[in-house]
Amino acid sequence: MKYNFDEIIDRRNTNNLKHDFAVKRGKPADVIPLWIADMDFQAPPAVVDALVKAAAHGIYGYSETAEEYDSVLQSWFKRRFNWDIDSKWNLKTPGVVTALHIIIQALTKPGEGVLIQQPVYPPFYSSITTTGRTPVINQLVYQGNTYVIDFDDFEAKAKTAKLFILCSPHNPAGRVWTKDELIRMGDICLKYGVTVVADEIHADLVFDGRKQYVFADLKPEYLDITVTCTAPSKTFNIAGLQLANVLIANEEMRTACQKQYTANGLSQSNLMGIAACEAAYKHGDDWLDELLIYLTDNRDFMQEYLARELPQITLTRLEGTYLTWLDFSALEMPPEDLSHFISHKAKLWLMDGPVFGAGGEGFQRLNIGCSKDILFNALERLRKACTTKA
Numbered sequence: 001m002k003y004n005f006d007e008i009i010d011r012r013n014t015n016n017l018k019h020d021f022a023v024k025r026g027k028p029a030d031v032i033p034l035w036i037a038d039m040d041f042q043a044p045p046a047v048v049d050a051l052v053k054a055a056a057h058g059i060y061g062y063s064e065t066a067e068e069y070d071s072v073l074q075s076w077f078k079r080r081f082n083w084d085i086d087s088k089w090n091l092k093t094p095g096v097v098t099a100l101h102i103i104i105q106a107l108t109k110p111g112e113g114v115l116i117q118q119p120v121y122p123p124f125y126s127s128i129t130t131t132g133r134t135p136v137i138n139q140l141v142y143q144g145n146t147y148v149i150d151f152d153d154f155e156a157k158a159k160t161a162k163l164f165i166l167c168s169p170h171n172p173a174g175r176v177w178t179k180d181e182l183i184r185m186g187d188i189c190l191k192y193g194v195t196v197v198a199d200e201i202h203a204d205l206v207f208d209g210r211k212q213y214v215f216a217d218l219k220p221e222y223l224d225i226t227v228t229c230t231a232p233s234k235t236f237n238i239a240g241l242q243l244a245n246v247l248i249a250n251e252e253m254r255t256a257c258q259k260q261y262t263a264n265g266l267s268q269s270n271l272m273g274i275a276a277c278e279a280a281y282k283h284g285d286d287w288l289d290e291l292l293i294y295l296t297d298n299r300d301f302m303q304e305y306l307a308r309e310l311p312q313i314t315l316t317r318l319e320g321t322y323l324t325w326l327d328f329s330a331l332e333m334p335p336e337d338l339s340h341f342i343s344h345k346a347k348l349w350l351m352d353g354p355v356f357g358a359g360g361e362g363f364q365r366l367n368i369g370c371s372k373d374i375l376f377n378a379l380e381r382l383r384k385a386c387t388t389k390a
Contacts, residue, residue: 001294003044003287005294007042009041018035027343030347032378035350035366036351037171037322039237039369040369040370040371041291041369043236044236044279044288046284046287047276047283050278051275062267063270063271064274070087070090072282073085073090074087075282077214080204083214083216083217089247089249090247091257091258092243092244092245093243093246094242094244096201096229096230096246098244100165101130101131102257103197103260104128104131104133104163105260105264106253106257106260107227107253107256108162108163110133111133112161112162113136113157114128114133114162115161115163116128116135116165116357117138117139117140117154117167118139118356118357118358119172119173119357119358119359119360119363120172121167121171122355124165136160138150138153140173142327145317146173146316149185154185155188158188158191158194159192162195163196163197164195164197165199166196166199166215167199168182168200169320171202172325172356174316174318174319174320174321174323175319176210176320179218182213182215183218186215186219190221195226196215197229198214198215198216198227198228199229201231201234204234205292205320205321206292206319207296208319214228216228216247224249227246227253228246228248229244230244230247234321234322235284236276238273238276241277243269243274243277298322298368299368302324305379309383310379310383312331313326313327313331314327314330322367323366323367325364326363326364326365328363329362333362335352335353335354335361335362338362345388346384347381350365351365366378
């Protein structure tokens with residue numbers, strides 16, 4: 001391979017959330033951190049070069065994107081997803097979580113229902129409650145080592161919602177929704193006048209030849225009711241540079257979101273984020289293609305290891321994202337005990353299932369965006385902890 005994803009880079013003492021704050025968060029100092037959703041791989045060389053060039057200039061004033069940025073984005077979505085986007089659709093925000101708050105405030109009123117599918121990325125729920133809206137939960141059904149949608153319940157809940165936040169691919173379930181599943185959800189939203197916020201931040205990270213569908217592009221009617229949240233952050237490991245591209249074709253919705261964006265005190269985009277995003281989308285294809293091979297190998301290695309050494313722990317089928325979802329229910333531990341066991345006996349820092357909401361009990365999320373050696377050491381710690389479990 002052209003890129004060395006096996007290289008272990010010491011991230012300690014760089015003020016990074018993943019590695020440097022274990023003790024502050026009640027974890028042992030020597031845990032292996034595989035919790036938050038960033039990878040331990042360096043960004044593509046073109047991204048590093050673009051950042052070095054921007055830093056070397058020495059002036060870091062207010063910045064905005066130019067036509068080249070728009071052209072690079074259009075090219076990326078066309079060649080990777082065959083989706084034609086218009087540059088005027090783009091509302092650039094510091095991140096998708098920021099965008100969720102803006103969108104909810106702009107497109108719903110206090111007390112109105114916002115539909116989500118738990119277990120799901122925790123900020124979905126908190127963005128609803130902190131803005132004074134009402135969470136409406138369509139719980140995914142764990143079935144046959146994967147998750148499926150209860151469509152009867154989805155339709156019943158859609159009747160009470162103003163907005164639906166779709167996680168596609170789904171974090172932490174690892175699902176890459178099929179075209180039929182997406183259309184079925186989309187048609188229900190059309191039927192009841194529900195606006196869709198499609199969080200597609202992990203869209204580049206799908207495995208086994210599966211097709212990731214852009215929800216807004218499935219039908220012309222969907223484009224008019226959808227806000228599509230994208231970012232290069234997960235794909236190229238540049239989340240700290242804080243830039244997301246939120247695509248809104250509907251002019252009325254876009255204007256409302258722009259007004260809320262301004263009302264929240266936001267203005268120009270991050271200088272370094274612009275440089276990194278442009279470089280990643282312009283030059284990052286081959287790096288991403290190799291990353292997907294490496295992540296697939298990590299997933300398969302983990303699956304084989306668990307089947308051989310820890311059959312009591314089940315890896316939910318991972319179709320997309322680099323975030324695995326492990327079922328520890330066979331250990332029969334209450335959530336608090338399981339969390340303590342993972343962090344203080346196995347010495348791993350994972351994300352506790354209950355923070356993802358309904359259906360998260362008995363699960364832990366583990367990030368495989370790391371070298372195979374780190375992943376092996378983590379699994380070995382888990383094996384030894386389970387072997388000596390009282």
